[in-house]
Amino acid sequence: MHTDNDAYCRALAFIRRPHALLIDGSWQVAQAGASLETFDPSSGEPIGRIACADASDVDMAVGAARNAFAGWRATKPNLRRDLLLSIADAIDAHAEELAYIEAIEAGKIFAKVRAVEVPNASSMFRYYAGWCDKIHGTTHRSSAPGDKLAFVLREPVGVVAQILPWNFPLGMAAMKLAPGLAAGCVSVLKPAEETSLSALRLGELMLGAGLPAGVVNIVTGRGGETGAALVAHPGIDKVAFTGSTATGRAIIAAAGPNLTRMSLELGGKAPNIVCADADLDEVVPASTYGQFFNGGQNCLAVSRMLVHASRHDEMVERLAAAAADFRVGGWDDAQADMGPLVSARQLDRVMDYVRIGREEGAAVVTGGERMARPGFFMAPTVLAGCTDDMRVVREEIFGPVVAIQTFSDTDEAIERVNGHQYGLSGAVWTQNLSLAQRFIQELRLGTVSINAPMAGDRDLPLGGFRQSGWGRENGVEGLSLYLEAKTVVMTSL
Ligand code: NAD
Numbered sequence: 455m456h457t458d459n460d461a462y463c464r465a466l467a468f469i470r471r472p473h474a475l476l477i478d479g480s481w482q483v484a485q486a487g488a489s490l491e492t493f494d495p496s497s498g499e500p501i502g503r504i505a506c507a508d509a510s511d512v513d514m515a516v517g518a519a520r521n522a523f524a525g526w527r528a529t530k531p532n533l534r535r536d537l538l539l540s541i542a543d544a545i546d547a548h549a550e551e552l553a554y555i556e557a558i559e560a561g562k563i564f565a566k567v568r569a570v571e572v573p574n575a576s577s578m579f580r581y582y583a584g585w586c587d588k589i590h591g592t593t594h595r596s597s598a599p600g601d602k603l604a605f606v607l608r609e610p611v612g613v614v615a616q617i618l619p620w621n622f623p624l625g626m627a628a629m630k631l632a633p634g635l636a637a638g639c640v641s642v643l644k645p646a647e648e649t650s651l652s653a654l655r656l657g658e659l660m661l662g663a664g665l666p667a668g669v670v671n672i673v674t675g676r677g678g679e680t681g682a683a684l685v686a687h688p689g690i691d692k693v694a695f696t697g698s699t700a701t702g703r704a705i706i707a708a709a710g711p712n713l714t715r716m717s718l719e720l721g722g723k724a725p726n727i728v729c730a731d732a733d734l735d736e737v738v739p740a741s742t743y744g745q746f747f748n749g750g751q752n753c754l755a756v757s758r759m760l761v762h763a764s765r766h767d768e769m770v771e772r773l774a775a776a777a778a779d780f781r782v783g784g785w786d787d788a789q790a791d792m793g794p795l796v797s798a799r800q801l802d803r804v805m806d807y808v809r810i811g812r813e814e815g816a817a818v819v820t821g822g823e824r825m826a827r828p829g830f831f832m833a834p835t836v837l838a839g840c841t842d843d844m845r846v847v848r849e850e851i852f853g854p855v856v857a858i859q860t861f862s863d864t865d866e867a868i869e870r871v872n873g874h875q876y877g878l879s880g881a882v883w884t885q886n887l888s889l890a891q892r893f894i895q896e897l898r899l900g901t902v903s904i905n906a907p908m909a910g911d912r913d914l915p916l917g918g919f920r921q922s923g924w925g926r927e928n929g930v931e932g933l934s935l936y937l938e939a940k941t942v943v944m945t946s947l
Pocket residue numbers: 617618619620621644645646647675676677678680681682683685696697698699701702704705719720721722752753803850851852
């Protein structure tokens with residue numbers, strides 16, 4: 455079906471060729487010559503190799519970024535805007551090819567990546583292009599003695615290390631690069647080792663669109679080596695990270711001594727609160743999608759369902775039926791609702807949680823098995839009879855597993871949600887406006903959605919309370935992460 459498609463052939467040729475590091479506007483081999491394999495999760499087979507940058511490669515990339523900073527921060531806002539728009543156009547012009555690369559390497563459904571994720575990436579560049587010439591400071595009348603004029607300038611933070619996870623590789627690259635570039639920052643980007651290829655292709659497209667040398671550098675490799683060297687580098691002014699809470703802590707420990715600025719988008723365990731009056735005809739399909747979309751490898755996945763006790767049995771039965779119907783397929787299955795997990799390691803990790811859930815007393819109502827086919831496939835899984843002390847409730851599983859629990863009154867539900875280590879997002883289903891208001895005001899979550907599962911929105915802040923991280927990405931808050939305030943006070947002569 456795809457073999458006579460030009461974009462598919464270009465994507466395959468790109469995947470298979472040797473890959474280098476983007477440093478100072480050119481593609482350079484890793485100095486130690488190390489590389490690692492990358493896989494097609496739909497077949498489980500290796501498909502290519504990426505370079506493994508070590509500390510000396512990272513040092514060169516940071517140096518190149520630092521050299522480029524003065525020029526990029528001085529670039530007129532309208533020129534920065536035009537460049538971001540050109541990058542967006544280049545993504546759109548290569549959308550099909552990028553979608554193949556992303557779908558094959560990340561185990562995503564090609565049709566969905568082409569229809570949604572690639573257009574989201576270009577629209578992220580367009581959105582922040584719009585901010586380039588609207589980054590304003592403020593002026594103030596000082597109350598201090600004397601006749602002073604005070605104003606505040608908004609200046610780029612400097613050289614930023616941007617570390618990506620593997621669940622939305624292209625989208626996350628756009629989400630980090632676009633606001634940084636708009637603010638006048640320069641980047642060293644480190645994609646996840648499982649999914650580096652779409653970022654490398656994006657790097658080529660950005661150079662083709664006219665990005666000056668050194669403004670974006672891309673280093674690939676393992677987290678513990680390439681990532682660790684990057685975040686500890688004293689030449690980094692800010693780290694922007696999305697990934698696990700454990701790695702977030704390691705980054706704080708490594709970058710803390712340099713007092714490097716940090717934004718961290720870490721784990722989530724989004725509660726999906728189904729009140730007694732909820733319309734299950736809406737809740738069931740939306741929650742099935744909200745949990746199992748992208749194989750549940752989504753920090754916003756509604757993976758902890760809190761159902762009012764009066765609706766529990768009906769909910770379990772209907773959600774289990776919907777999960778069993780959720781179609782699982784390889785990247786080229788246009789009818790599939792979700793693909794495989796990203797790696798054998800992630801599949802093992804998720805299957806381990808199913809085992810732990812069983813041992814803790816949860817009932818596997820549907821799924822709970824690897825699928826009998828090549829690749830890293832697992833059936834959508836519903837665990838019932840879960841309680842707050844179970845690890846399948848306390849921890850982020852990041853796979854197609856939902857844990858169902860009950861609650862009996864509103865205060866109890868709010869307390870239990872606010873007592874969880876994660877506070878990224880959550881959903882509430884009710885027809886009662888007063889009840890909805892109560893949840894909105896009292897839930898300590900970065901995002902609360904009413905009668906809808908949460909989906910990321912480029913224009914709206916994304917981030918969480920408690921161990922879900924520091925700072926907010928997307929929207930104008932995402933831009934602010936890349937800006938410093940400089941106060942100027944002028945005395946009249
Ligand atoms: P991870 O946090 O280890 O990896 C994310 C990124 O951090 C990768 O680019 C990796 O190379 C890099 N990294 C790893 N160690 C590093 C270090 N010491 N210094 C600097 N960078 C480092 O995630 P993982 O092990 O691939 O996944 C484990 C779990 O993390 C998942 O099961 C899931 O629960 C969670 N996760 C969350 C998100 C999210 O969007 N919040 C994304 C991916 C993974």
